Amino acid sequence: MVKTLMKYIGGYWKSSVLSMLCMLGEVVAEILIPLAMANLIDLGISQGNLPLVFRYGTMMAVCALFGLLFGFGGGRFAAKASSGFASNLRNGMYESIQRFSFSNIDKYSTAGLVTRLTTDITNVQNAYQMIIRMCMRSPMLLTMALIMTVRISPKLSVTYFIAIIFLACVLGFIISRATKAFSTVFTKYDDLNASVQENVTGIRVVKSFVREDYEIDRFQTAIDSIYALFVKAESYVCFNFPVMMLTIYACIITISWNGAHEIVAGRLTTGQLTSLFTYTMNILISLMFLSMAFVMITMSVASGRRIAEVLSEVPTILNPEDPVYEVADGSVDFDNVNFGYGKRKKLTDWDNPEEVAAMKRRARLKEAVRSGKMTAAEAIAKDPQFQAAEKEERKPVLTDIDLHIRSGETIGIIGGTGSSKTSLVSLIPRLYDVTTGAVRVGGRDVREYDLVTLRDAVGMVLQKNQLFSGTIYENLRWGDPEATDEECREACRRACADEFIRKFPDGYDTWIEQGGSNVSGGQRQRLCIARALLKKPKILILDDSTSAVDTATDAEIRRVFREEIPETTKFIISQRISGVKDSDRIIVLEDGKISGVGTHEELLQTNEIYRSVAAVQAEGTGDFDHGNDHVRTHGREV
Ligand SMILES: Nc1ncnc2c1ncn2[C@@H]1O[C@H](COP(=O)(O)OP(=O)(O)O)[C@@H](O)[C@H]1O
Numbered sequence: 001m002v003k004t005l006m007k008y009i010g011g012y013w014k015s016s017v018l019s020m021l022c023m024l025g026e027v028v029a030e031i032l033i034p035l036a037m038a039n040l041i042d043l044g045i046s047q048g049n050l051p052l053v054f055r056y057g058t059m060m061a062v063c064a065l066f067g068l069l070f071g072f073g074g075g076r077f078a079a080k081a082s083s084g085f086a087s088n089l090r091n092g093m094y095e096s097i098q099r100f101s102f103s104n105i106d107k108y109s110t111a112g113l114v115t116r117l118t119t120d121i122t123n124v125q126n127a128y129q130m131i132i133r134m135c136m137r138s139p140m141l142l143t144m145a146l147i148m149t150v151r152i153s154p155k156l157s158v159t160y161f162i163a164i165i166f167l168a169c170v171l172g173f174i175i176s177r178a179t180k181a182f183s184t185v186f187t188k189y190d191d192l193n194a195s196v197q198e199n200v201t202g203i204r205v206v207k208s209f210v211r212e213d214y215e216i217d218r219f220q221t222a223i224d225s226i227y228a229l230f231v232k233a234e235s236y237v238c239f240n241f242p243v244m245m246l247t248i249y250a251c252i253i254t255i256s257w258n259g260a261h262e263i264v265a266g267r268l269t270t271g272q273l274t275s276l277f278t279y280t281m282n283i284l285i286s287l288m289f290l291s292m293a294f295v296m297i298t299m300s301v302a303s304g305r306r307i308a309e310v311l312s313e314v315p316t317i318l319n320p321e322d323p324v325y326e327v328a329d330g331s332v333d334f335d336n337v338n339f340g341y342g343k344r345k346k347l348t349d350w351d352n353p354e355e356v357a358a359m360k361r362r363a364r365l366k367e368a369v370r371s372g373k374m375t376a377a378e379a380i381a382k383d384p385q386f387q388a389a390e391k392e393e394r395k396p397v398l399t400d401i402d403l404h405i406r407s408g409e410t411i412g413i414i415g416g417t418g419s420s421k422t423s424l425v426s427l428i429p430r431l432y433d434v435t436t437g438a439v440r441v442g443g444r445d446v447r448e449y450d451l452v453t454l455r456d457a458v459g460m461v462l463q464k465n466q467l468f469s470g471t472i473y474e475n476l477r478w479g480d481p482e483a484t485d486e487e488c489r490e491a492c493r494r495a496c497a498d499e500f501i502r503k504f505p506d507g508y509d510t511w512i513e514q515g516g517s518n519v520s521g522g523q524r525q526r527l528c529i530a531r532a533l534l535k536k537p538k539i540l541i542l543d544d545s546t547s548a549v550d551t552a553t554d555a556e557i558r559r560v561f562r563e564e565i566p567e568t569t570k571f572i573i574s575q576r577i578s579g580v581k582d583s584d585r586i587i588v589l590e591d592g593k594i595s596g597v598g599t600h601e602e603l604l605q606t607n608e609i610y611r612s613v614a615a616v617q618a619e620g621t622g623d624f625d626h627g628n629d630h631v632r633t634h635g636r637e638v
């Protein structure tokens, strides 16, 4: 992990080293000051030698000045180095996330990624700054001060060694307790962020279901648990200072007592005693800083690990060795495709700590089995649910899909929610890779194509469509950055969006808010279709993309597609029979399997599910799911 992170220090090595050198300078200056002071008292003041007082006084002032300069420089360089390091890490992480495939994204929660990009990086940044400043300064100051005290009086310096051992033990105990408490705090942050993110993005839903109070309560619980943990962790740390002060005063008293005896015996001068006091402070304070640095570092280790995890995550979908840069046509073949999603890293659930514990235990068992430390049988013996959970994770979503689609065909896909419609079409632009079998586009396996080439050839309007903040033009040009205004308007006309855009006071320059919250659902869907059309794709996939558009406009969009882009292969997923009725072929999906393929008329004859859904929808009730329920009930009755 340290190695992965160190790479990101990059150009800030110089600042880091400079900072450490400055710290060294500061320590030297700080050590010289008490020495000069001892001479000032012994040779200057006590003997009434004013020129010597002046000389050592100036020396002290110069040392103090240098100390100040070096201290300032050290702080500045350290700030520069650590902020630079942090920004490199952020960049690196952001780049890494952008390269993630869908299954990589599934592995992390969005909230988790946000915490990593913000809080975790800040932790590492602070720890790094602490390391280059304190971890050089404190040990050096400690050793140098110790050497000086031994030189002044070996006998008195014994006190310091005793004090150091005492402090090290007590601080060590406090720190180990605090670290444990802190590390639990940080895992809670993920949950907090998840809760914030989910509820703030979904605030409209929360409001419309009048769930504000419930959500506030839930959030309050989350905050309370973080509050309790923080108080616990800090209550250990707050012992640091009193213990510290106690030791310092104990040292001063012991040294005063013993020092007085030494002075009377003529083995020590007053000046030397004064400088011993200063060294006392130096030694013990540097010890305290070391312990604090230690807390920060342990706190940041968890953060560092979480960052390194993202940085070293290998995208599951990469360009092949020798990619193909040309998609021949829009034909699509599914050859005996089976597909299942990978494991999803669940958000730790607030309400159910047992579930979280079970998940963690299972993950440990799985890791043990994977690395060969344990056999599967042993794992099942330890956790009876182990096997069932494993199976659940790898449940196939698509089974035995064999389909051959000619270029330019219009394919309707219909099926209840969860019947894997979205999963089926996600395989075409290679958002996910098949588990077994192959998906071919233009006659070649999708895994042979350059990813950009493939995804440019496949325009996909996702079910969860999204617009970004910017003008309509800017949003449309995600499809094609070079598109002229004329081309943008043409695409909008085809998607039946032109008319409503013209009605906006600012027309195509209308500003779209984040997530497209200032346009209606149907308008957003049509803008997304226009954006996909601008890619001039060979294959166009609309995943339930006209669900919020009225039936007449929906039909109009399909008419335009049929007449104006006949050479594009079109996949139209819909809940409505009317949305797929006029397709060349319709695929009926049920539980990840193909239940029937054919034209509307053929399916009415051969497919029972399709027939009854058509019947129900003809009566004007509900969508596919209602129809499907009807079939099931009906089936049971017969
Ligand atoms: N990213 C994902 N990770 C894990 N499982 C998923 C993911 N997306 C969908 N699924 C699961 O795959 C199945 C099919 O989902 P989907 O293809 O979205 O169905 P549909 O689009 O027909 O409603 C569902 O059981 C769903 O829970």
Ligand SMILES: [Mg+2]
Residues within 6 Å of the ligand: 421, 422, 423, 463, 543
């Ligand atoms: Mg879907």
